[in-house]
Amino acid sequence: MDVSTGTPPTARLTTVEDYAPLIGARAVERILAKAARLRDLHVVHINSTYYGGGVAEILSSLTLLMNAAGIPTGWRVIQGRPDFFSITKKMHNALQGAEINLTEQKQHIYEDVVFENAVRLHLGHDLVIVHDPQPLPLIRHFRKKSPWVWRCHVDLSKPNPALWSYLAPFVERYDAVVLSLPEYAQKISPPQRFIMPAINPFSTTNKELSEAEINDRLEHYAIPTDLPLIVQVSRFDHWKDPQGVIEAFRIVRKEVDATLVLVGNVATDDPEGQEVFQSICQQAEERIRVLSVQDSALVNALQRRAAVVVQKSIREGFGLTVTEAMWKGTPVVGGKAGGIRHQIEDGSNGFLVETVEQAAQRIVQLLKDPGLRRRIGAKARESAGARFLMTRLMEDWLDLIGSFEPHFRLRGDVGA
């Protein structure tokens, strides 16, 4: 298909070349050479939501960048009723260590809905990449002619053993498993690769904004700017510890006055979000703003204007919101969990905390010291730019896809 025909004048794909000022011409050349070897390979990603959460954020940029580099890459989303997503959210929680009551009835709903999706998907791609537990069993329903990769984004440091033993037979069928960190590795036979996510610096969430554009977004939501802003951006989810952020803020205000903004969205595959949102909303007041909206420009504006961004997660697969704030040069106080520990070097480009009190103490320290905010912010920007831009993620995927090359050659689809 030629999507350039009839393209609206405002629509233009970001290309790898656009990253040259950020990553250098040699890196651009290297990535494009790797992409050229895999040209015309038909790849598909499958997950369970088009928006809300890091996976959707990554796929919306990665799939377009791959297409722009000549690798036709699709993105499919599985469908399910609320009972399906209620079960898969419990699985998500249990993979991060929570208890689960996995009855036979729940297993049937899960497996049946995935089967129905398998029927509708019509997959005939050269490579299939399945994200997270929701669509995991899809693989059972295909006579596998091409490599399948399971990409799990959650914090697998302590998965619930009962759930893992139920899911493991599905995982075993895959040709490779991609996890965010080495410490999430499991005892399974498919090869495991570790790839950390990344951000698109040109997206609505991350692109440069003028002061006027930032003011406009904040005014639109009546967010007061008379006092320093402390911001947490995240789905309304207990693992993100919004309650802990409010408690830390109450301690902070005894020393320094400020405004707390908690902004979140509710992903379509996350039925618990509404409940968490309501419990947090009850604590809203003049200086504690709680917003449930899907507005990437607001996220961008808040991460830029904040004096401190907080991401006080208890478990965190990676934590794109941390990268986003660091890229904007804003100091982050992050929970000492999962991927946040790999992004923040404590005391150098941000702060890592384990308790409400520690979070409060670091926030106060940053609020009182503009020089410290500048130093930490500058280091944060530098490390996010060096390690977490989308081109690095694309290159990691190209290397992984390239490792299947003998298989593609064998089929006579690529190369030759």
Ligand code: UDP
């Ligand atoms: N996000 C957003 N609006 C919100 C909350 C989150 O656009 O109200 C985006 C956020 O900017 C980030 C992603 O959703 O890109 C969240 O990814 P992260 O890895 O931090 O957490 P996840 O939700 O995947 O657990």
